[in-house]
Amino acid sequence: MDYQLVRKRGLKRLTLRMTSKGPRVFAPKWVPKRVIDAFVESHKDQLPESPRETQERYDQYKELAREILKPIIFVWSERMGVEYNSVRIKNTRSRWGSCSSKGNLNFSFKVAFLPDHLRDYIVVHELAHLTYLDHSPRFWALVARYIPEYQACKRELDLYAKNQKSIEYPEL
Numbered sequence: 001m002d003y004q005l006v007r008k009r010g011l012k013r014l015t016l017r018m019t020s021k022g023p024r025v026f027a028p029k030w031v032p033k034r035v036i037d038a039f040v041e042s043h044k045d046q047l048p049e050s051p052r053e054t055q056e057r058y059d060q061y062k063e064l065a066r067e068i069l070k071p072i073i074f075v076w077s078e079r080m081g082v083e084y085n086s087v088r089i090k091n092t093r094s095r096w097g098s099c100s101s102k103g104n105l106n107f108s109f110k111v112a113f114l115p116d117h118l119r120d121y122i123v124v125h126e127l128a129h130l131t132y133l134d135h136s137p138r139f140w141a142l143v144a145r146y147i148p149e150y151q152a153c154k155r156e157l158d159l160y161a162k163n164q165k166s167i168e169y170p171e172l
């Protein structure tokens, strides 16, 4: 494995760390290169993946999420008789989705990998905002027309948001 070697006088032991530029070893000046190589070899499994690998994996999931969600959004919009402007798939931390007054829909890529009934609820929720941009009783009545068990869906989604349930991502 390639790594960057940083030698410093004051250091007392070897450390291997993942940095934004890849793996980096901090070593005291007196430790021979072959010892450092052996150290890296025996510790590389404990190293987290690099930020670049994380980014690549995220990009792949985002692409897959787009393929999964686009037809679902289209089918529900036909069923509900609403028209949207654009769909964007993002990595939103706090929200599953959002809808702007201009009809632009945003969804977290995670939505694609939720169980079907929760995925449908989130899509219907955002599409219902094309009619009512609020959470008024008439908004919820519209959601309930398509997802009668929407309250149970909301409760279940809270479990995912609180990490009491975890999303099962497919193998890439």
Ligand SMILES: [Zn+2]
Pocket (backbone or CB within 6 Å): 125, 129, 134, 135
């Ligand atoms: Zn809402």
